[in-house]
Amino acid sequence: MSKRRTAVAITLAGVVSAGVLAAALPSQADPAPTATDVVGVGSDIIQNSVDFLGDGYSWSGGSLPGYNTAGNKNRLISFSATADGNGRNAFTDPALGTVGKLNPTIVLRAGTSPVQRPNGGGAGLNALIADGNATNGGRISFVRSPNKPTSAQQTSAGNSLHTALHTVQFADDKQYIATATTTNAPATLTTGDLVKIYSGTWTTWGDVAAGVTPGAHTGETIVPLLPQDGAGVQTIFLNALKAANGGTAITLGGAVQKVQQNDPTTITALPDATRKNAIVPFPKGRYELLGAGFFHDPTPVYNSESPAPALSNAGIQLLTSGSNFIADIPYYVVFRESDVDSDTPWQPGSTLNWVQTLFYNPDYDPEEPGDVTPPFVASAAGKAILESIGLTPLYVDHGNTTTG
Structure with missing residues (x-):
């Protein structure tokens, strides 16, 4: 097993003004992720930050690249909490009569049937627990949540996924x-x-x-x-x-x-x-x-x-x-504990799995980085994106601890 460290908060010297975002619109579309893409669902308050981390943005004076813009074969896909790009609930067409709230769906992986769209961190965690393990289900890779799993959710994860849920904080609002x-x-x-x-x-x-x-x-x-x-x-x-x-x-x-x-x-x-x-x-x-x-x-x-x-x-x-x-408002990503130590490389030519690539590398210490590759959220590009939207970048491992 890899050596684990609880990292410290990361600060960024060059703060990028949020004002540059006026023309900075990352993709809000619902793609059909492949079997090797990393798929996230959950909190609406956190979704914009993960959208930017995946797709980056550009404006007339420059740009900040996201993970997907580097041409990586496998992508970071983060589904919005609701069917509306502004983070609101979807409603029936008023032209059809009485307006009613819909129950929107998503296709989590290409070739699979639509399922109810998880709206919120709690709904995302419950969906991950019900998703099965990597060989029996595994459509959801991670969850965006402002709260860590509860002890009851950890128990359910152990029974359903045969692994605990692992939490990493990547930013603070x-x-x-x-x-x-x-x-x-x-x-x-x-x-x-x-x-x-x-x-x-x-x-x-x-x-x-x-x-x-x-x-x-x-x-x-x-x-x-x-x-x-x-x-x-x-x-x-x-x-x-x-x-x-x-x-x-x-x-x-x-x-x-x-x-x-x-x-x-x-x-x-x-x-x-x-x-x-x-x-x-x-x-x-x-x-x-x-x-x-x-x-x-x-x-x-x-x-x-x-x-x-x-x-x-x-x-x-x-x-x-x-x-x-x-x-x-902590910005957490939550994933299966077993994915932290997976020996399956994610990108061609890399030795790192998807957790180590994107969110948490147990061998990386920002105070003693050495030659260890930081996860994207702790890289210079990732921190610049988070700073630019008014967040404080962090890199804190909470392991399988619970909320409250």
């Missing part, structure tokens, strides 16, 4: 509170404040002492918004409130409204009086991608000569200073 740019909220909202707001103990800005000018908007009712059930960013937010509440999960107050995650319009589309009192947890990485013009308005019919206007983060702001709420 931050979650802050977003408000409208013109807001009645104070400049500071601590985690303790949010425990009281989201549990319904505090309902007006007058209940929040810090940062509120006496007599100014103190009677305004707070509008606490929360990402929808099943969203990894909801789990991260509620876990942070649980920790600040002495380890006891909060019971959500009646004013809490569930909304589409990572979408500025959940605030900006509200009536003026409501918008000024709304708050919602929001990831920094998605905020910066919106600010860079990565996402475009899907309403107009496609026209290459007259591209749809870019969506933006205009109208919202993140509360990032001082003692404001902040939570880590």
Whole structure:
């Protein structure tokens, strides 16, 4: 067995501005992966970063190559969590009558039947566990997830896959509170404040002492918004409130409204009086991608000569200073433990398997690299891509540990 090391966080000297992404659109198509391609599913908040790692991007002044752009025979394929490139759920055509939510499918490997598309880290982990081992199934190679497997999932993996699940963190994002740019909220909202707001103990800005000018908007009712059930960013937010509440999960107050995650319009589309009192947890990485013009308005019919206007983060702001709420959003990839030590080379002419090539080489130590090849996520090209979309590149092996 290969020697294993838990690596340390990697920093990058040359930071690439997220602003260069305005014309940087990696492929969002659903290909039909071959038997030797590496296939990932899972979290929507993490999918854009893995798309960029696979396909890279370019703009008028230069480019950053991804793994697939180097002409490698076998590819890194990362399926989007939903059928929509903006990370939203798919719906039936309004022209056909009542709009209804669909259950989209994907073809995980060429020549196989479509299966339900795993939407979210938890769904991806369950799909991997149900996928069988490399000789009996094995359509899914890895899962994108903001949470490590649970102990129950590890037990199920042992029974189903006859191996544990192995987790590696390749980047870190931050979650802050977003408000409208013109807001009645104070400049500071601590985690303790949010425990009281989201549990319904505090309902007006007058209940929040810090940062509120006496007599100014103190009677305004707070509008606490929360990402929808099943969203990894909801789990991260509620876990942070649980920790600040002495380890006891909060019971959500009646004013809490569930909304589409990572979408500025959940605030900006509200009536003026409501918008000024709304708050919602929001990831920094998605905020910066919106600010860079990565996402475009899907309403107009496609026209290459007259591209749809870019969506933006205009109208919202993140509360990032001082003692404001902040939570880590770890970017994990999870795969079969048995794949770490596989002796099957992935690319022609290489001695490395696909895990060692892309995500985790047990012999590589960034502090003492020597002549060991780093996995792509820890290479100069991989780190530059992650930095450019507002993430902190990391290279941390969590082995088969569990969440919580």
